[in-house]
Amino acid sequence: MTYRYLPMTEQDRREMLSVLGIESVDELFQDIPEGIRFQGSLAVPKPLSEPALTKHMGRLAQKNASFDQYASFLGAGAYEHYVPSVVNHVISRSEFYTAYTPYQPEISQGELQAIFEFQTMICELTGMEVANSSMYDGPTALAEAAGVASSVSGKKKILVSAAVHPEARHILAIQAKGLGLEVIEIPCREGITDLERLQAASDSDTAGVIVQSPNFYGNIEDLSLIEPIAHQHKGIFIVSANPVSLGLLKPPGEFGADIVVGDAQPFGIQVQFGGPHCGFFAVTRKLMRKVPGRIVGQTVDEEDVRGFVLTLQAREQHIRREKATSNICSNQALNALAAAVHMTALGKEGLQKLARLNFSKAHYAQEQLSRLPGVEPLFEQPFFNEFAVKLSKPVSEVNKALIKQRIIGGYDLGRDDEALIGSTLLAVTEMRTKEEIDELVAELEGLL
Numbered sequence: 001m002t003y004r005y006l007p008m009t010e011q012d013r014r015e016m017l018s019v020l021g022i023e024s025v026d027e028l029f030q031d032i033p034e035g036i037r038f039q040g041s042l043a044v045p046k047p048l049s050e051p052a053l054t055k056h057m058g059r060l061a062q063k064n065a066s067f068d069q070y071a072s073f074l075g076a077g078a079y080e081h082y083v084p085s086v087v088n089h090v091i092s093r094s095e096f097y098t099a100y101t102p103y104q105p106e107i108s109q110g111e112l113q114a115i116f117e118f119q120t121m122i123c124e125l126t127g128m129e130v131a132n133s134s135m136y137d138g139p140t141a142l143a144e145a146a147g148v149a150s151s152v153s154g155k156k157k158i159l160v161s162a163a164v165h166p167e168a169r170h171i172l173a174i175q176a177k178g179l180g181l182e183v184i185e186i187p188c189r190e191g192i193t194d195l196e197r198l199q200a201a202s203d204s205d206t207a208g209v210i211v212q213s214p215n216f217y218g219n220i221e222d223l224s225l226i227e228p229i230a231h232q233h234k235g236i237f238i239v240s241a242n243p244v245s246l247g248l249l250k251p252p253g254e255f256g257a258d259i260v261v262g263d264a265q266p267f268g269i270q271v272q273f274g275g276p277h278c279g280f281f282a283v284t285r286k287l288m289r290k291v292p293g294r295i296v297g298q299t300v301d302e303e304d305v306r307g308f309v310l311t312l313q314a315r316e317q318h319i320r321r322e323k324a325t326s327n328i329c330s331n332q333a334l335n336a337l338a339a340a341v342h343m344t345a346l347g348k349e350g351l352q353k354l355a356r357l358n359f360s361k362a363h364y365a366q367e368q369l370s371r372l373p374g375v376e377p378l379f380e381q382p383f384f385n386e387f388a389v390k391l392s393k394p395v396s397e398v399n400k401a402l403i404k405q406r407i408i409g410g411y412d413l414g415r416d417d418e419a420l421i422g423s424t425l426l427a428v429t430e431m432r433t434k435e436e437i438d439e440l441v442a443e444l445e446g447l448l
Helices: 010-020 025-029 050-061 084-093 109-125 138-153 168-179 195-201 223-231 243-247 285-291 331-369 395-404 436-448
Strands: 157-159 183-185 206-212 236-240 259-263 279-283 295-300 308-313 376-378 387-393 424-428
Touching: 010 331, 025 157, 025 236, 084 285, 084 331, 109 223, 109 243, 109 279, 109 295, 109 308, 138 168, 138 206, 138 223, 138 279, 138 285, 157 168, 157 195, 168 183, 168 236, 206 223, 223 236, 223 243, 223 308, 243 331, 279 285, 295 376, 331 376, 331 436, 395 436
Parallel strands: 157 183, 157 206, 206 236, 236 259
Antiparallel strands: 259 279, 295 308, 376 387, 387 424
16 A cells, blocks of 8 residues: 555545545535635645655654764753663553553453552652552642642642742643642742741641752752641642652651652653653542542452452542542553553662662762863752753853754753753763763863
C-alpha cells in the first residue's frame, strides 16, 4: 500500500458511493450553504508515500538536539537520568502497555499489584503512610494538595513559596479559581523561602503551606523551621520533593509533613519533550480518605489468597460529583509501573548511590564554574543537583553558542523573574561525566 494507514482503494470509494446512491463525495456536503464552504485547497503539503514520509520524518528528527548526541545541563523539572533496559522491557509487555484503568480486579491482578508496589515505594521514600496510584504530574499533584488542605481545614487561604516551580504555581493559581481558594505567594530570601514573611502571612485563615525542597533553584529548604509555622494555626503542611533527593535527604514525613507530592519522572521515565510524567501524592493516615484519584489496596479472598483491588475511589467518575475529592480521571499506571521497575532495579543502596552521584557531580560543576571570570554563584545555600549562577552575558546568547558545541545549556531564570535576568539554572545528574562538565567549564570560559 502507498499509504499504510489509508488502505482504501478507488474501487472501495466507488462501492461506498454506490451504496449511498450518490455520484461524488461533494454530494455529501450539498446541504451546507455554498457561502460558508471553504473554497480551494488547504495550504498543507501534498501527501507522501510511506517510504518518502519515513525519510522526511527522519530528516526532521535529526534536527533535534537529542541526549544521544548532546550533553544536557538543562533540568528545571525534567531530568535526564539513566533508564535501565529492564524498564522498557517490562512496560512494553502487552498486558501493561495496552491496559487501561483496572476496573475488573479479577483480570487485572498484575497491573493492580504493580500500582500497589509503586504506592508502597513512594511511602517508603517520602516517610508517609498512604500514597495514591499516581497522578498526571508533579504540578497537578501539588494543586490537588491545596484542594485537600482546604477541604480538611474548611479554610480558603493557601500560602505557597515563590521558590516552588513556576509552572506548578501557575497550575495552582488556575485550579484555585475553580475551588475559590486565595493563593498568597511568599517571597524568597537568598534562594529559599523567607520565613519571616511566611510567619507574618500565616494566620487562622490559612488552610495550608506549600514549599518545595529541593526548591526550583535546587536549594534545600529547612523543613524543620517551616513545619511549626504551617501547623501553628492547624494548617496542612505540603512539601513537593524530588524523589531522587530522598535517597540522600531526610524524608519530609520525618519533618511532620501532612502531604508530600512530586514527580516520579526521574525514575524510569524519559524526558521525551516534557511529558507525559507521573505525579505522586502521599499523605498521613488521617488524610487517607481525602486523597484524590484512587488507591490500590491489598486484601485476601474467601480462600485466603492475597489479591489487589481499587479502593477509596473518590473520583467524580465513581461517586457524586459534589462529594468527589477530585476530577482527575486519567490513568498514569504505565508511567507509575516504569517508576516502580526503576526503583526496584536500583534498590535501597542503588538509590543512595544515585543520589550521591547527583549531589557530588553538581557540586563539582559549581565549584569549577565559580572560578571563572564572568560566573558568579547566585545563592550560598545547600543544594542537591541543580544550582543557579549569574553570567556576564545574556543567557540566551550563551546557550546559542553552547548548542553549537553540542552542549544543552541551563534554564534561563529571567523568563520567570525579571530580577533574575542574566542568571541560569544548571542541572547535573549522574549522566554527566567529568569530561562533559570540564568541557562546559572550558566553553564558558571562552565565551565569557
